[in-house]
Amino acid sequence: MLPLQQFRDFIEQEQLFWQGNRILLAVSGGKDSVLMLHLFKAIGVDVGVAHCNFNLRGGEAQRDESFVALLAKKLGLPFYVTHFDTKKYAAEHKISTQMAARDLRYQWFEEIRVKQQYDYIALAQHQNDAVETVLINLTRGTGISGLHGILPKRDRLIRPLLFLNRQQIDELVSTNNMEFVEDSSNASTHYTRNKIRLQVVPHLQEINPNLEKTFAENISRFAELETFLNAEVQKLGGKILNQRSDGIYISLAEIARLNPQKLLLYELLKPFGFSESLIQEILDNLKALTGTHFFSATHQAIINRDDLVIVKKNKMVAANxxxxxxxxxxxxxxxxxxxxxxxxxxxxxxxxxxxxxxxxxxxxxxxxxxxxxxxxxxxxxxxxxxxxxxxxxxxxxxxxxxxxxxxxxxxxxxxxxxxxxxxxxxxxxxxxxxxxxxxxxxx
Structure with a gap:
């Protein structure tokens, strides 16, 4: 049996979508996305199936595409497919293959969603994915947003399987005799996420057998904390960010009074592209001479007498x-x-x-x-x-x-x-x- 009531309850609890909405399902052909597809089909939601072929695994990638196309046809669902030259994109943008695949699929999913008039895009990530994401973020360095990992809903992306862990999904797929395809790259420790999944998480589960449940609870707390922080920062910004025609002015005296200083100034200036290291540099130079500059990719901050002034870079020197x-x-x-x-x-x-x-x-x-x-x-x-x-x-x-x-x-x-x-x-x-x-x- 499928956990249909739990599925419905999670959708309602997280307000993932509403009755009458059309959902585009991202289906790779693996256990997770196949289960998600059957759950949506069972509760009668209007869905379509989207599949990306990244041309990274030769014949196996073509096998996955054919499998998902046939599954969609059997279930009488619209099927959308695209092919990417992922390695070329990664080389051109100087990013990893994994990051390239991520960028390409999200861009394409959104294009299909808009063109075919779907309301949301559903991704089959589950509790173990959320655990791995938090661990990766902690390893690389993160703020509060990285601590909550994967959220059930963000903009037009929904993740309706976050009420399940990997073991539960394996059992459901097996007991319901669902066909699926296995991505051989999941067994490779070449990728960071796989290293976390195969080499780190098992040891943590020895310490805490309920690791996924514990992380789910912590993630919920971190998400609430981020919501609270964002609300406080918004109120603070309304008080100390002075929008003028020539830029945004922040009193240096107000910055000096912030507590905790670095956290709050970072959150205030994050929309302008200022990193934590730049924020520290600004704080170290609050008494610097007028004219001291700090540059992000899109803006610059300037010490101007008693203020820090934020202006866009494109407002600087122009041609005659x-x-x-x-x-x-x-x-x-x-x-x-x-x-x-x-x-x-x-x-x-x-x-x-x-x-x-x-x-x-x-x-x-x-x-x-x-x-x-x-x-x-x-x-x-x-x-x-x-x-x-x-x-x-x-x-x-x-x-x-x-x-x-x-x-x-x-x-x-x-x-x-x-x-x-x-x-x-x-x-x-x-x-x-x-x-x-x-x-x-x-x-």
């Missing part, structure tokens, strides 16, 4: 952009500047517009980043001032210095520090006949 009198707008990094002309001699106050004497313009004009040695005459003044000194006087954060567009005339003179200050040489006078209006909009 040229503007001609016929241009209506120009895009520079995350800024868009519009140009209009008028013969009505008037101007309005505000930092996002510059009203320039058009008769003095030498086209093409240039939008570029600030450069060392730049000088201009601030509006209302008579002598040249270094742009760097102006930035210091105005307390402009370092990352804004790097991203603020500078409008330069054809003769090399600065016309406008965009969004901040116009040059006095290009102001409107009683002799002005035509006005060029530059207006800034941040995208």
């Amino acid at each position: 952009q040229f503007i001609h009198p016929t241009d209506k707008s120009i895009v520079f990094a995350n800024h868009e500047i519009f140009l209009t002309f008028t013969e009505e001699i008037k101007f309005a106050t505000g930092l996002n517009k510059a009203f320039v004497n058009a008769d003095k313009l030498i086209f093409p004009l240039t939008f570029r980043n600030w450069q060392n040695g730049d000088k201009f005459i601030p509006l209302g003044m008579r002598s040249l001032k270094k742009v760097s000194d102006y930035f210091i006087d105005e307390k402009v954060p370092l990352h804004l210095k790097a991203t603020t567009p500078i409008l330069v005339n054809g003769n090399g003179e600065i016309i406008w520090i965009v969004g901040m200050r116009q040059d006095n040489r290009y102001k409107l006078t009683t002799a002005t006949k035509k006005v060029a209006i530059f207006e800034l909009k941040i995208k």
Whole structure:
């Protein structure tokens, strides 16, 4: 007999899916996925069967594909299959074969789910898989999320066999005379997971014969702990992460008060790609000079006086952009500047517009980043001032210095520090006949 009531109870308890949902089953042909397929068929859920051939085991892989195709046909279920050049993908992406297979199958499962309008993807992982995953994560180093290992549900992935262990699955397959295929690579200790399964877990089971049950209970506790931590971090982020147009500001004083400091700062900055080692480096340099940088793959953190500022890397230095009198707008990094002309001699106050004497313009004009040695005459003044000194006087954060567009005339003179200050040489006078209006909009 199949444990149908336990299966239904687990689905309901974990809220894996709802009545009327369509489920795409990942079926390799092994015991686990074959049992999962029969359980779903027995409770009358609308399912389809998906099989990946990774072309790693020659004729054995083709045997598995044929077996799953025939099984789906016998049960009257839709069958989807794909073939991967897994070794080529692994080499191109410089990852292990196992990781390549994982990436390829998840990408393809999601494509089929969307295309064929399934609600969820079911994977046949069980309690022993969860134990192995936690042990692998602990061996390699992990945070709290790694301690809960495999969750019953994450986004569109569900794992409805996590109420069973490997021995129970073996017994169910045997007593119900289910046909299956055996993956010979499961006996190889070449793979990390197999080493854990074949060489480590048996010794742990000698210490604790109920190892799978104990780990299942611990995993549940760790998952609840992660949920609690995420909720607390979200509340904390709402208090100390100050979102501004130019980046996210965190008071250094607030960082110093965090307790536990490293854990909370890591969780706050994890979405921006900062590793634990980078977090430690930031904490070691909270009293560093303004301008100290820390880089993740996608962002940078900058010490700016009393704050740590997080900005995207793509908001940094941009290529020069040229503007001609016929241009209506120009895009520079995350800024868009519009140009209009008028013969009505008037101007309005505000930092996002510059009203320039058009008769003095030498086209093409240039939008570029600030450069060392730049000088201009601030509006209302008579002598040249270094742009760097102006930035210091105005307390402009370092990352804004790097991203603020500078409008330069054809003769090399600065016309406008965009969004901040116009040059006095290009102001409107009683002799002005035509006005060029530059207006800034941040995208």
